[in-house]
Amino acid sequence: DAGITQSPRYKITETGRQVTLMCHQTWSHSYMFWYRQDLGHGLRLIYYSAAADITDKGEVPDGYVVSRSKTENFPLTLESATRSQTSVYFCASSESKGVGNIQYFGAGTRLSVL
Amino acid sequence: QKEVEQDPGPLSVPEGAIVSLNCTYSNSAFQYFMWYRQYSRKGPELLMYTYSSGNKEDGRFTAQVDKSSKYISLFIRDSQPSDSATYLCAIKVTGNQFYFGTGTSLTVIP
Numbered sequence: 001d002a003g004i005t006q007s008p009r010y011k012i013t014e015t016g017r018q019v020t021l022m023c024h025q026t027w028s029h030s031y032m033f034w035y036r037q038d039l040g041h042g043l044r045l046i047y048y049s050a051a052a053d054i055t056d057k058g059e060v061p062d063g064y065v066v067s068r069s070k071t072e073n074f075p076l077t078l079e080s081a082t083r084s085q086t087s088v089y090f091c092a093s094s095e096s097k098g099v100g101n102i103q104y105f106g107a108g109t110r111l112s113v114l
Numbered sequence: 115q116k117e118v119e120q121d122p123g124p125l126s127v128p129e130g131a132i133v134s135l136n137c138t139y140s141n142s143a144f145q146y147f148m149w150y151r152q153y154s155r156k157g158p159e160l161l162m163y164t165y166s167s168g169n170k171e172d173g174r175f176t177a178q179v180d181k182s183s184k185y186i187s188l189f190i191r192d193s194q195p196s197d198s199a200t201y202l203c204a205i206k207v208t209g210n211q212f213y214f215g216t217g218t219s220l221t222v223i224p
Binding site for chain 2: 058105
């Protein structure tokens, strides 16, 4: 299906384990983003990428690693999961041009760290 | 101070009511303003975006920007139960970075 897809939709893991959340988009958008959404904080940017092999930190990058070897994929890795990383994670993408550079979001991954 | 502030609600209104959702922002240099709608357990979807001060209409929805007051609003006319969702304001900072409000939860009661 066209669009932006995230997997898995739900994940339960234990503290200290490595977890990778996947994001795939079919629009060939240049920009991709990872956000986490927590009650009282709204959406906070973790990392973003302007193009393949170009990534940069957002507001809350600690404990996360990203890579972007292909334009369409932007995986997010929690190297050693902590309970504070329990959250809903959203991936988004946008074109590099256009009014407002509108971001389009995936359906999210709900992660619980026990 | 947060870059964008949004009243979290929750807001509960009867069907057919006019709904007003609001955000304030801190930096007068911000130029692009957006409203996203997020249904439960779904990702945010773009509802409206606007660049300049004034009003922009799309069906039952009107986005309003007052740059002098650094205030943005979303009005929903003739609200429907299907409008029940969380509404997020978003402001483009620079390049492709956005600040999002914390969201206002709206319930429209049939």
